[in-house]
Amino acid sequence: MRQPTPRGQMAPHIPADVFQRAQATGQPVVIVVNDRPAPRVEWRRLLLPFVIAGATVAGGWGLVAALCFLMDAAAHTFTVIAGAAGPIGVGGITLKLARSKGA
Secondary structure: OOOOOOOOOOOOOOOHHHHHHHHHHOOOOOOOOOOOOOOOOOHHHHHHHHHHHHHHHHHHHHHHHHHHHHHHHHHHHHHHHHHHHOOEEEOOEEEOOOOOOOO
16 A cells, blocks of 8 residues: 655655665665644644633732722721711811702
8 A cells, every 4th residue: 555645745865775675675664754743723822811811800800890999998997987086177168078958
């Protein structure tokens, strides 16, 4: 059975003296062709950057959500403290930090 020649290559060359010696002695001629397998897509190599980018985006959104929660909690805390403290005055100037619920 004849092996097909690899893509992009011509049939391998057999020196004449080797061929004639093989013909005379009846030994088979072994041809070794170093051929690389056809290039294919390596999914791990492609998937890794997308996984890293996705984790970065998810972490960024988590950080934004945490900061929004902390700012909301700080605003509520400030409102409660300012409402409990009432007006603050220094040297005749009075500053009301929060409105009362009735006004």
